[in-house]
Amino acid sequence: MSDILSLFDALRGETLYKEQIPSSLMTDFVGTRAGHADYYFKPFDEDSVASCLSIAHEHQIPVTIRGAGTNLVGSTVPDNGLVLDLSALNRILELDEENMCVTVEPGVLLKDLIDFVQSKGYFYPPDPAEKNASIGGNVATNAGGMRAVKYGVTRDYVLALDVIKSDGTKIRLGSRTRKDTTGLSLKHLIIGSEGTLGVITRITLKLLPLPDYTQSAVIAYHALADAIASVNVILKGNLEPTAIEFVEKRCIALGERYLNSEFPCRDADSYLIVTFDGTKEMVTERLNDSKNLVLAHGAYEFIALDDEEVDKNVWAIRSALALAVKAAGVWEPVDTVVPIGSIAKFVEKCREISSAHGVRIVPFGHAGDGNVHLCIIKDAIPDAKWPEILDSTLDALYNCAYELGGLISAEHGIGKAKRRYFLKHINKEARELMLGIKQAFDPLNLFNQHDGYTR
Numbered sequence: 001m002s003d004i005l006s007l008f009d010a011l012r013g014e015t016l017y018k019e020q021i022p023s024s025l026m027t028d029f030v031g032t033r034a035g036h037a038d039y040y041f042k043p044f045d046e047d048s049v050a051s052c053l054s055i056a057h058e059h060q061i062p063v064t065i066r067g068a069g070t071n072l073v074g075s076t077v078p079d080n081g082l083v084l085d086l087s088a089l090n091r092i093l094e095l096d097e098e099n100m101c102v103t104v105e106p107g108v109l110l111k112d113l114i115d116f117v118q119s120k121g122y123f124y125p126p127d128p129a130e131k132n133a134s135i136g137g138n139v140a141t142n143a144g145g146m147r148a149v150k151y152g153v154t155r156d157y158v159l160a161l162d163v164i165k166s167d168g169t170k171i172r173l174g175s176r177t178r179k180d181t182t183g184l185s186l187k188h189l190i191i192g193s194e195g196t197l198g199v200i201t202r203i204t205l206k207l208l209p210l211p212d213y214t215q216s217a218v219i220a221y222h223a224l225a226d227a228i229a230s231v232n233v234i235l236k237g238n239l240e241p242t243a244i245e246f247v248e249k250r251c252i253a254l255g256e257r258y259l260n261s262e263f264p265c266r267d268a269d270s271y272l273i274v275t276f277d278g279t280k281e282m283v284t285e286r287l288n289d290s291k292n293l294v295l296a297h298g299a300y301e302f303i304a305l306d307d308e309e310v311d312k313n314v315w316a317i318r319s320a321l322a323l324a325v326k327a328a329g330v331w332e333p334v335d336t337v338v339p340i341g342s343i344a345k346f347v348e349k350c351r352e353i354s355s356a357h358g359v360r361i362v363p364f365g366h367a368g369d370g371n372v373h374l375c376i377i378k379d380a381i382p383d384a385k386w387p388e389i390l391d392s393t394l395d396a397l398y399n400c401a402y403e404l405g406g407l408i409s410a411e412h413g414i415g416k417a418k419r420r421y422f423l424k425h426i427n428k429e430a431r432e433l434m435l436g437i438k439q440a441f442d443p444l445n446l447f448n449q450h451d452g453y454t455r
Helices: 003-008 046-060 110-119 135-141 186-190 226-235 248-261 281-294 308-317 321-327 342-359 386-403 419-424 426-440
Strands: 013-017 039-043 063-066 082-085 092-098 102-105 158-164 170-174 199-206 213-221 242-250 268-276 301-306 331-337 360-366 371-377
Touching: 003 013, 003 046, 013 186, 039 046, 039 386, 046 082, 046 158, 046 199, 092 110, 102 110, 110 135, 135 199, 158 186, 170 186, 199 301, 213 226, 213 281, 213 308, 213 321, 226 242, 226 268, 226 281, 226 342, 242 248, 248 268, 248 308, 248 321, 248 360, 268 308, 281 301, 321 331, 321 360, 321 371, 331 386, 342 371, 342 386, 371 386, 386 419
Parallel strands: 039 082, 063 082
Antiparallel strands: 013 039, 092 102, 102 199, 158 170, 158 199, 213 268, 213 301, 242 268, 242 360, 331 371, 360 371
16 A cells, blocks of 8 residues: 555645545535545646556556536545545636637636636636536536526537546547547547546637627516426527526525525516527517517516626525525435426426425426426434435436436436436446446446446
């Protein structure tokens, strides 16, 4: 052990050993899963990443890759081996204005990237609620967010990746071109792979021009089913909304208490939050058109957020929901996705499951793409009963999602939290293909061994 530690110590980076490693570096955002590791290494440059992986490969040391630690499914919780922390690789390397792209290291935080490109007049559309997440983590989970209904997800903006394989060899995938049918798209295998195939050390992202104007509105409903029915009305109206979020009053109440703030139209049962961007004239026209449409299809109030402070307040409450739930105590996040037309049915089934299992489930999510977030809250359930109740609740929720034509994850990934349920539902042929890809990239199975892509 001491010989291996000295090899890591010789590299450019920070090294910790066993008891020296703080527990905060061996968990995730939820914080209920605690891991253990023999080594911790935070490299200061790409060469140190490659050298570290060469050492781990030679000595067959399992590697768990970590970014900002904001993941929600236990992907950064190690069972042993080495925690490789990429948070110090946090430089914005180049803004290429001719090709409208930016190149960054994986440890750059989403909020810092957004601020940087906007200061230069550009727009990076992916918009996960957690702005303290790292770009490397966003790529590793193919993060979505609120603007996905119009602009797509992280995958749609990754032009090129530098990736280091488990043996320390570096490969470059993709290019700065906007089109590519040159061979198999290996870049897209890395995106969303949750650190199971390689270590991302450099990312080139496509940028768009910054929209001239953006405005949101809160739409109030007496029932969630009416709110969800309005989603297709808006989408079919050819209005190109930037975001369509759904949330219930009981969920909003958590965010209000957490931020000591207030949401508009407090007598509603459910809400849609919609956003439009473009020229001011276009946005104004689309807000008016959407108002007329939704008021004719079940909405009873349409509140245009033309006051900047009110707008910020609404989105702050929406963005803080996970933090609000976390502050309430022990919880488990879920990020199922179902066809848009099945959202209301799925949420109603969630209520039935909540009642049957005696556990509180709080739903909200991205109505424009069917991504339903659920927070399962322990409350006063005894510690001894919680694991069994949580497992049976998750099993019922995931079974329901699949029955409605949905999937187990839209943007958080599989990690430790969903491995059992993922393996239950994936077909054998698809599983074998995934295992073959894993074998090609990481033949010794060193990366993130707990994930669903390993045997």
